[in-house]
Amino acid sequence: xxxxxxxxxxxxxxxxxxxxxxxxxxxxxxxxxxxxxxxxxxxxxxxxxxxxxxxxxxxxxxxxxxxxxxxxxxxxxxxxxxxxxxxxxxxxxxxxxxxxxxxxxxxxxxxxxxxxxxxxxxxxxxxxxxxxxxxxxxxxxxxxxxxxxxxxxxxxxxxxxxxxxxxxxxxxxxxxxxxxxxxxxxxxxxxxxxxxxxxxxxxxxxxxxxxxxxxxxxxxxxxxxxxxxxxxxxxxxxxxxxxxxxxxxxxxxxxxxxxxxxxxxxxxxxxxxxxxxxxxxxxxxxxxxxxxxxxxxxxxxxxxxxxxxxxxxxxxxxxxxxxxxxxxxxxxxxxxxxxxxxxxxxxxxxxxxxxxxxxxxxxxxxxxxxxxxxxxxxxxxxxxxxxxxxxxxxxxxxxxxxxxxxxxxxxxxxxxxxxxxxxxxxxxxxxxxxxxxxx
Numbered sequence: 001x002x003x004x005x006x007x008x009x010x011x012x013x014x015x016x017x018x019x020x021x022x023x024x025x026x027x028x029x030x031x032x033x034x035x036x037x038x039x040x041x042x043x044x045x046x047x048x049x050x051x052x053x054x055x056x057x058x059x060x061x062x063x064x065x066x067x068x069x070x071x072x073x074x075x076x077x078x079x080x081x082x083x084x085x086x087x088x089x090x091x092x093x094x095x096x097x098x099x100x101x102x103x104x105x106x107x108x109x110x111x112x113x114x115x116x117x118x119x120x121x122x123x124x125x126x127x128x129x130x131x132x133x134x135x136x137x138x139x140x141x142x143x144x145x146x147x148x149x150x151x152x153x154x155x156x157x158x159x160x161x162x163x164x165x166x167x168x169x170x171x172x173x174x175x176x177x178x179x180x181x182x183x184x185x186x187x188x189x190x191x192x193x194x195x196x197x198x199x200x201x202x203x204x205x206x207x208x209x210x211x212x213x214x215x216x217x218x219x220x221x222x223x224x225x226x227x228x229x230x231x232x233x234x235x236x237x238x239x240x241x242x243x244x245x246x247x248x249x250x251x252x253x254x255x256x257x258x259x260x261x262x263x264x265x266x267x268x269x270x271x272x273x274x275x276x277x278x279x280x281x282x283x284x285x286x287x288x289x290x291x292x293x294x295x296x297x298x299x300x301x302x303x304x305x306x307x308x309x310x311x312x313x314x315x316x317x318x319x320x321x322x323x324x325x326x327x328x329x330x331x332x333x334x335x336x337x338x339x340x341x342x343x344x345x346x347x348x349x350x351x352x353x354x355x356x357x358x359x360x361x362x363x364x365x366x367x368x369x370x371x372x373x374x375x376x377x378x379x380x381x382x383x384x385x386x387x388x389x390x391x392x393x394x395x396x397x398x399x400x401x402x403x404x405x406x407x408x409x410x411x412x413x414x415x416x417x418x419x420x421x422x423x424x425x426x427x428x429x430x431x432x433x434x435x436x437x438x439x
Contacts, residue, residue, distance in 0.1 A: 299324050
């Protein structure tokens, strides 16, 4: 799959092997380095730490063997617990949340530390000689024992982290934080190139219609994970063309289908096409790095799972709606995201963005359809709409939210049987309609 540098780094962060592999390499380096230090000290006949505790080479070998065997056993147990946790999260919440668990730094570091302890002690064990001149690398041995205490501390942290991270409020909170970070990253991505003049308004469509456009196809099928906006801007300036990115991050693209349009009266050269295609990270799954809408998607999926007859977990659905209001609050405060990039007043790049209305539709439509007569969830949805209306003075966005309020109100007469519940819901609906921008 095609990947930019940022998407490669994001994938490494979300893998369970990167940090353990790095710590394993560190363990090899530490073992070789400290053993060589012990050999040098022994050759210089320098007095070192007494080895009475280890009862000679045989005792040292036993200690190292026990540490190495125990550490790899515990690593296997932790790996099993991690797999069970991932399976539970996928079944109870949503398969989309698995990568959030895989990015958990505690899990990665615990596995890495245990692998480090195993590799380190295994290599130090090879240096212990039981011949007539018996040799015990004492500094290396004491350092191996110190690593055991470090590993125990990480193991305790792992147990605590696993117990906390599997709870629904913690999951939705973590997803929300990632979505907010992505939303902020999208706002500042274009500012990486200081030579670009950024605007939130699209250029005149009549002007664009007068240009000759050539399409650059996608090299493969998959989800757009990342777009190097700064790199595309540089390409457009260097080749004196206008680049128009057709699909936003998070959308699915089919191999051979248009990915970018370039304003060029002649046929595009292969070098330009290849350069543009390399600025897109495309893979088989979505990530939240530059795609805040995927964070909304995950929260909606968890809410739908909670509202399903098999789960019937209203509280988890309410948690999701509450945290969706956090994302929509931040999105409503953004008066449009940068879409045009100019060099000295000359248009160079157009990038599509998911606007706040898209986030609102994604957050409300499917939950509304599944909530139906669930009074508690409907009340939370009305409150969410009221808060978003208070967060924005944009008349178009306010009308869009009102349409959702009216759609929610239709559920009152259709699915709510209790007169008291209907009255409470209508009052909440009216408050949402009357809500104005907060001063």
